[in-house]
Amino acid sequence: MIEAKNLFKYYGKQSVLEKMNVTIRQGEFITMVGPSGCGKSTFLKMILGTEKPSQGKLLLNGKSFPNEPSAEIGVVFQQYSVFSHLTVLDNLLIVGRFKRNKTLGFFAKGQKRPFVEKALALLEKVGLDNVLDKYPHELSGGMAQRLAIAQALLGEPKILLLDEPFGALDPGTRKDMHKLVLELWKELGITIVMVTHDLKEGFYLGTRLWVFDKANHYSVNKNQGSTLIYDLPIGNNEPELYRELDNRIHPVESFIISQSAK
Numbered sequence: 001m002i003e004a005k006n007l008f009k010y011y012g013k014q015s016v017l018e019k020m021n022v023t024i025r026q027g028e029f030i031t032m033v034g035p036s037g038c039g040k041s042t043f044l045k046m047i048l049g050t051e052k053p054s055q056g057k058l059l060l061n062g063k064s065f066p067n068e069p070s071a072e073i074g075v076v077f078q079q080y081s082v083f084s085h086l087t088v089l090d091n092l093l094i095v096g097r098f099k100r101n102k103t104l105g106f107f108a109k110g111q112k113r114p115f116v117e118k119a120l121a122l123l124e125k126v127g128l129d130n131v132l133d134k135y136p137h138e139l140s141g142g143m144a145q146r147l148a149i150a151q152a153l154l155g156e157p158k159i160l161l162l163d164e165p166f167g168a169l170d171p172g173t174r175k176d177m178h179k180l181v182l183e184l185w186k187e188l189g190i191t192i193v194m195v196t197h198d199l200k201e202g203f204y205l206g207t208r209l210w211v212f213d214k215a216n217h218y219s220v221n222k223n224q225g226s227t228l229i230y231d232l233p234i235g236n237n238e239p240e241l242y243r244e245l246d247n248r249i250h251p252v253e254s255f256i257i258s259q260s261a262k
């Protein structure tokens with residue numbers, strides 16, 4: 001369980017997130033949307049352990065989050081984060097090596113075989129078992145993201161963080177990736193927290209949709225941080241509410257669309 005208790009985040013004088021009070025239960029799929037720069041990735045980074053709250057608490061199962069990324073938490077970013085000089089299989093094995101020997105990065109006797117088997121099983125799960133010897137530049141964008149997902153799952157995390165992982169993919173590939181992520185989420189029982197710019201994707205994938213924005217959307221105070229303004233159980237997507245949310249997330253695009261429809 002993840003809990004934010006009266007959490008605030010500042011960068012210098014800039015307030016990014018304010019007064020976050022929220023609980024995520026194990027196995028939920030949270031999708032986060034909001035205008036650019038409202039602090040979605042910052043929230044993910046606090047769960048990942050690479051950023052700290054400035055005020056308030058962020059708790060994992062009742063305790064403070066680890067100070068550095070741990071195996072319990074996997075992450076996939078929009079930019080492909082795999083090692084370009086290693087093959088698909090070696091991209092997983094390198095993670096295993098360093099997990100087992102942090103300084104030298106090699107397997108002790110007897111450790112390699114079970115790890116290779118685990119890596120192969122994971123690559124099969126994400127549909128990359130037929131390209132084990134290819135290098136990342138020989139993979140499509142979707143395949144590279146499958147590899148990043150396999151890497152993130154290697155430590156058997158309980159929480160998977162996805163920061164716009166499909167933003168750079170074409171619509172067909174995105175659809176395939178949606179299917180994969182939903183399958184993995186159901187099979188592994190993990191908690192997923194995902195940032196997306198696509199409201200439809202947020203509604204389609206999540207069990208809860210979070211909308212971040214300034215508490216007062218029309219405030220001209222540039223230093224006002226964002227907060228969670230909607231926490232919606234999915235299924236509540238009335239058309240009027242959808243339009244209101246879309247307008248908050250993409251104010252300019254929504255305005256152009258509504259004007260051109262006149």
Ligand SMILES: Nc1ncnc2c1ncn2[C@@H]1O[C@H](COP(=O)(O)OP(=O)(O)OP(=O)(O)O)[C@@H](O)[C@H]1O
Nearest residue numbers: 011012016034035036037038039040041042043195
């Ligand atoms: N390390 C940092 N130092 C200073 N300011 C930062 C840092 N990281 C993020 N920010 C600022 O914090 C704010 C929130 O950034 P964040 O990346 O969390 O937004 P976001 O909602 O994920 O945006 P986007 O949708 O465009 O990815 C932005 O104004 C950004 O410039």
